[in-house]
Amino acid sequence: MENYLIAMAVSAGLYALMALGLNVIWGMAGQVNLGLVGFFAVGAYVSALLTLKLGAPIVAGVVAGALAAAAVGAVVSLVTARLRGDYLAIVTLGFAETIRIVASNEIWLTNGTDGLSGIPGPWRAALTPEQFNLFYLCLVAALVIAAFALIERLAHSPFGRVLRAIRDDEQAAAVAGKYPLAFKVKAFAFGSAVLGLSGHYTSYIAPDLFLPLLTLYIKLALLAGGVGNNRGAVLGAVVVVTFLESTRFVVPLIPGLSHVQGAALREFMISAALIATLRLRPQGLLPEARMHPVLEKQK
Amino acid sequence: MRDWRFAGLRVGPQQVENLVIALAVMAAIFAFLAFTRAGKAMRAVADNPTLAGIKGINDTTIARTVSFVGMGLAGLGGMLLGLDTTIDPLTGFRAILSIFAAAVVGGLGSVPGALVGALVVGIGEELSLVILSPNYRSAVGFLAILAVLTIRPRGILGQRAY
Numbered sequence: 001m002e003n004y005l006i007a008m009a010v011s012a013g014l015y016a017l018m019a020l021g022l023n024v025i026w027g028m029a030g031q032v033n034l035g036l037v038g039f040f041a042v043g044a045y046v047s048a049l050l051t052l053k054l055g056a057p058i059v060a061g062v063v064a065g066a067l068a069a070a071a072v073g074a075v076v077s078l079v080t081a082r083l084r085g086d087y088l089a090i091v092t093l094g095f096a097e098t099i100r101i102v103a104s105n106e107i108w109l110t111n112g113t114d115g116l117s118g119i120p121g122p123w124r125a126a127l128t129p130e131q132f133n134l135f136y137l138c139l140v141a142a143l144v145i146a147a148f149a150l151i152e153r154l155a156h157s158p159f160g161r162v163l164r165a166i167r168d169d170e171q172a173a174a175v176a177g178k179y180p181l182a183f184k185v186k187a188f189a190f191g192s193a194v195l196g197l198s199g200h201y202t203s204y205i206a207p208d209l210f211l212p213l214l215t216l217y218i219k220l221a222l223l224a225g226g227v228g229n230n231r232g233a234v235l236g237a238v239v240v241v242t243f244l245e246s247t248r249f250v251v252p253l254i255p256g257l258s259h260v261q262g263a264a265l266r267e268f269m270i271s272a273a274l275i276a277t278l279r280l281r282p283q284g285l286l287p288e289a290r291m292h293p294v295l296e297k298q299k
Numbered sequence: 300m301r302d303w304r305f306a307g308l309r310v311g312p313q314q315v316e317n318l319v320i321a322l323a324v325m326a327a328i329f330a331f332l333a334f335t336r337a338g339k340a341m342r343a344v345a346d347n348p349t350l351a352g353i354k355g356i357n358d359t360t361i362a363r364t365v366s367f368v369g370m371g372l373a374g375l376g377g378m379l380l381g382l383d384t385t386i387d388p389l390t391g392f393r394a395i396l397s398i399f400a401a402a403v404v405g406g407l408g409s410v411p412g413a414l415v416g417a418l419v420v421g422i423g424e425e426l427s428l429v430i431l432s433p434n435y436r437s438a439v440g441f442l443a444i445l446a447v448l449t450i451r452p453r454g455i456l457g458q459r460a461y
Contacts, residue, residue, distance in 0.1 A: 082452070098438045
């Protein structure tokens with residue numbers, strides 16, 4: 001039970017990290033990213049291949065994974081930055097699928113659908129499995145806190161203000177002398193870096209871990225928490241992971257369901273939760289703060 | 300009924316029927332968008348929602364109607380695909396990248412563009428088998444999207460993309 005709770009907390013932390021990354025792209029800069037799992041996969045594979053095949057230190061692998069995801073993110077957003085938002089949605093969706101196809105088929109590099117195993121973890125050898133799990137949880141928590149502080153600082157900086165201005169009215173921001181293209185690409189690359197950073201999270205990766213469903217979970221986390229609010233991103237991740245895991249316990253209580261039907265029912269519940277959130281509380285549990293002294297008074 | 304053969308090709312009656320239905324529906328959609336009041340209102344909202352609102356078009360109603368019609372068309376496409384091939388729960392997901400590619404290559408917002416785009420992407424995917432492994436077939440759609448957006452973002456027949 002203890003191990004289960006720790007594993008759950010670790011995945012909540014990873015979801016929080018990814019939701020924070022998505023918040024920069026979607027919440028602050030208003031760019032739709034339907035393929036965030038692709039950037040996560042890029043980070044995961046780059047880091048795994050560097051540490052596993054070239055024997056690079058773990059920190060170097062993680063940093064390289066984040067940088068690779070950022071570089072890919074910059075390219076993806078550059079292709080569509082001048083176009084309407086729906087093009088970015090299509091390109092990111094296609095990107096994530098293509099990454100998964102490449103990871104499944106370039107067997108010489110990624111070992112195909114069998115995946116890569118034995119990816120080194122920090123001090124895994126020196127600790128017992130229980131100690132390692134606990135240590136890993138602390139590490140993830142530290143990363144979430146660091147990312148939160150950094151992105152919160154970013155949100156209050158002039159850079160974050162420009163991003164919100166572009167999100168709300170790109171033309172007005174451009175008239176005010178800000179070059180939207182540069183800001184959008186930077187925001188997308190930075191968000192992708194955070195997504196890539198969360199990639200080095202387990203000792204085993206395979207293309208099956210990077211299904212579009214994960215994108216949906218992270219989007220749901222940010223939606224539930226509050227798009228544009230970093231506290232909301234973290235809270236939403238915890239809520240979503242708790243919800244996902246609690247459905248695991250609720251489903252067996254319903255009589256007459258086979259295993260497959262139960263799994264399908266869990267996905268139904270998640271979809272229903274998404275629709276209910278959008279219907280009843282589209283601004284999320286912690287709505288984005290309106291950081292404007294005059295608007296704040298008028299409310 | 301047996302398949303027809305001509306010029307070394309084999310065409311099944313079902314495939315001909317699918318083609319006829321698809322062409323008829325596309326012609327109807329094109330005529331609807333081009334000539335009817337409701338169709339013009341839809342294009343107006345797509346082009347400039349604020350201006351359409353000033354002219355008294357309710358964009359919520361339009362959005363509902365468009366979703367209704369659009370999802371219906373997707374359902375029709377799925378049905379025709381099922382008649383010709385086989386279906387499973389992931390049929391739609393496998394096709395999604397090719398469909399997006401067809402829309403982008405042809406030009407979003409253009410009915411003839413969708414037709415041309417689908418032809419280009421479909422033939423391109425089949426021809427790609429000459430140089431690529433079949434596993435990469437759906438990645439071809441993605442490459443087509445990237446190429447079109449880099450060179451000609453509005454697609455072959457689209458109006459504009461910014």
